[in-house]
Amino acid sequence: MNIKRLIIPAVIALTAITACSNKSKLFPGYSITDSGIHYKLIALGESNSPASIGNYVTAIISYRTVSDSLFFQGVRQFQLTMPEYDGSIDECFLMLNSGDSASFYIQAEPFFTKTLQTSLPKFINPGEFMRVDIKLLEVKTAEDFQKEMEAFMSWINDFGEYEKVILKQYLDGQKVDVQPTESGLYIIPQVKTQRNKVEVGDTVTIHYEGRFLNGKIFDSTPKRGEPFQFVYGQKWQVIPGLEEAIGKMREGEKAMLIVPSHLAFGQQGNSNGMIPAFTSVIFELEILEVKKGLVQ
DSSP: OOGGGGOSSGGGHHHHHHHTSEEOSSSTTOEEOTTSOEEEEEEOOSOOOBOOTTOEEEEEEEEEETTOOEEEEEEEEEEOOOOSSTTOHHHHHHTOBTTOEEEEEEEHHHIIIIISOSOOOTTSOTTOEEEEEEEEEEEEOHHHHHHHHHHHHHHHHHHHHHHHHHHHHHHHHTTOOSOOOTTSOEEEEEEOOOSOBOOTTOEEEEEEEEEETTSOEEEEHHHHTOOEEEETTOTTSSOHHHHHHHTTOBTTOEEEEEEOGGGTTTTTOOTTSSSOSSOOEEEEEEEEEEEOOOOO
16 A cells, blocks of 8 residues: 555645544554554655565664654665565555655564564563654665666776775774774774673664764764664664674773774765765774663
């Protein structure tokens, strides 16, 4: 079911959706699908490009508890696949067109255990809902996505070798004497402790500051005054280099990370274009708190 298919005409979208659907008794202002997803359209995009299975979508996604506590927000690009179960988050994307914004309530437990293949975090009780807010930025067919990738790679291939030269110059200039991990990550400890070690399923609160090799900052939780909290081991939460480093650290520890692009933002760069392809980056990382997870 695509949300816009419920709208005739589009100018009365918000009232038409409610009128053509079952109203949610749990969440006022929301409607409910046959599969149990509670949804509310926030804004209509100008495009008429519906998201379909096999499409590549780019979206701003936020996850909140039912008490409105934000525990994840970010921009993600991925290919839509057939929903694995009724009421899955995949169905939410399939209800949208490019440019649409909507809010959804879905069952939290299957999202974590089936979609993310991890345990339910302890700040969400079994049987509870979670809120998912989605702004669908772009929808591309698999064919268009492949063509863009081929065109992109036709001129980007040399950048990989160039990155290696720039990274070596930086390491030599900074006299970095630590050995990289097997993956190529450089972890330079700054503060060590004997407190809780981070393990899969733990709720971890971190501060981080990301910058380019020239020192220019591109992201900083201390500057925003907002630490980042997530459940360690979940997909799509942090870049691979940060995930690897966090898994080797303990509560209260600090480290500087030198992260090659294959452990950072890869051959495409980040989705908003701020970080170019094949770009090594640096992160100052602090593990503020580790709350031990519950074994499911």
